[in-house]
Amino acid sequence: MRDFVQWVEDTLPGKFEITKEGIVHDMMAPNGRHELTALRLRKRLEEMMPEAIVAHTGKPDVEDETEKIIRRPDVVLIAWRDMEVPGSFDPRTLIAAVEIVSRSNPDNDWVGKVRDYPLMGIPVYAIFDPRTGSGAVLSDIHPTPDGPRYATRKDFVYGEDITIADWTIPTDGLPRYGDETSAS
Incomplete structure (x- = not known):
């Protein structure tokens, strides 16, 4: 599947990922509000984090060879030293993954x-x-009969401060789909 995804990425529009269930193809390119959200979150996180850690957007993928899963989070929190690898990032070196939900495929x-x-x-x-x-x-990953799952879920609404790993950031001013304007 990995070879197929690499081959079609250069010929078909959209983003491809290999999941536990198969290949996911998000045909829509991220829109401006999606990218603006990723940028604002990256900048807010990097203001709080030590110099040795970065909030990275873009390639390369995050790949678990054992599970045969390749994902491309919108933002990854990772140490600079863990980025110095050939190929994909090792998911076990990530501090956190951040996703901005896509309009076209929210279930992903x-x-x-x-x-x-x-x-x-x-x-x-x-x-x-x-x-x-x-x-x-x-x-808080914990084992379940269906495999590892997150044990803790903290819901929030935009405008609240939230904690991702060790850093608390504001969520005010994040754009919403359909907004005509978005605050800074």
């Missing part, structure tokens, strides 16, 4: 990644949903 973020990220060993998963102006921070 709310269902598929909630299943895959603890299986990959990503300790904290923060979900921001511009459709509703709300989200959740999931943490």
